[in-house]
Amino acid sequence: MPPGEASEKWDPAHLMDLLWRTRPRGTRGPRGSLSLDEVVAAGVEIADEEGLAGVSMRKVAGRLGVTVMSLYRYVPSKEDLLDLMFEMATPEPTMAADWPTDWRGRLTAYAHEMRKLLVERSWMLDIPISTPPMGPHNFAWMDLALGAMADTPLTEDDKLGILILISGYAMNESRQIVSMNRAVARTGVSYEEWGEVYHRMLERATATGRFPALTRVVESEVFARSHATAEEDFDYGLSFLLDGVAALIAQREKG
Amino acid sequence: MPPGEASEKWDPAHLMDLLWRTRPRGTRGPRGSLSLDEVVAAGVEIADEEGLAGVSMRKVAGRLGVTVMSLYRYVPSKEDLLDLMFEMATPEPTMAADWPTDWRGRLTAYAHEMRKLLVERSWMLDIPISTPPMGPHNFAWMDLALGAMADTPLTEDDKLGILILISGYAMNESRQIVSMNRAVARTGVSYEEWGEVYHRMLERATATGRFPALTRVVESEVFARSHATAEEDFDYGLSFLLDGVAALIAQREKG
């Protein structure tokens, strides 16, 4: 390789080696007193307790009774640690028991499962994702959703598109739920009162007359009335997507 | 008020005052040499040039020729500054000219406009959003989308749900595009080659036989083949949503 040419670019394969624990490890020196899993697990613990902002290399090291710099023998950077935490926090999907048999039921269950995970471990949504999914657990989830559509006449192209669409929807909806939960925690205003508060803000803003369509929504008191549960809201949007899938399936069956 | 009761909670109304420039300003002391708009604009400039990570209070102050701490006379915290930047970076929607007349065309245009903005100013997606939209420009966008459905028999409840759904979709899709752009920038691997690279990673992973449905997708070479443009991908998912909206409209017309 010509010198100076390879301007030190980042290689996604390194991350994959970390995720799959396939990093070649020389046999020479002393074996580490820790394992990659222990380091990542410590990070996950802290994130579960204090959120992602609480995860610092110092705290991870402290929890393991080790100096900060020794962590870098296991993980190239904090960014990689976060990617590894995301993978570890994604559970192996185990839905054999009550797993429905029709594609619609399965995709619904999949979306719900994803939302449940992301709302519980909301710090996962705070991790800046810099690559497409590459870890084994994440692949397993993809496989699950794709498998849900196995009995349909959809093309593989279709399935992939739908997978992305539904995952995106679940992430998005989770993001909103989480942001609402945090607002509640931070303000001390209850979940129910927040609709009231937002309603008043909108009233103040629409009083200028600049937002006619928004004004009509506000006047309909959607915000002020006690609203549907987050679960219902989620299913509402999901049904839109699944109707679209159904239509596509019908089309593929015909053609 | 009983002492010790109000345990110093965060008040969203303060943020709204900032966003609407309605913060009461005493008339006593000297007038500031800067304005809130100048501070926020400086932040936006830096974000445009270096991304959100480049925005620090020190750099903003430096750009304005002022000490760091003086910024806190205009903005309570960096978090608020970011919220203000989000609002300022959202342009006043001006789509009078080629604005379609049917709801479907309008919602499509809306979604495209949103995607364009978020991909251009990708740092907006990096801002941790902690409240529902409260700024004038954000309200204007909401109004636009709601107004797009004015001629339909949808209830105000429906419209709000659809607004959230479509905005969420646009944000989500933008997030993916941006993350791809960043991967390209960081690895030096071209946009086209990335499919190739990811394909090989998937091949390696599916070789274990653990992911049957994923294997079928990989074997179909969806990733390896040069793929649809991001624009086409976007419209693909959007059509799903809009079909759902059409179905709901038909239903409301009947009932």
Add this chain to the structure above:
DNA sequence: TAGACTTCGTGTACACCATACACAGTTTTA
């Protein structure tokens, strides 16, 4: 007009943060 009151910008200081680097100790291979 004098003094009280506010608000300004500034400098200093603190408690963090990620990580580059050199080093000494330990383990394995040639």
Add this chain to the structure above:
DNA sequence: TAAAACTGTGTATGGTGTACACGAAGTCTA
């Protein structure tokens, strides 16, 4: 036995947001 490779550690660098105290400057009230 010596070389090589890998380990954990301490130190150091250059960042981060913001609390606090200060003097200067402007505006209101008596």
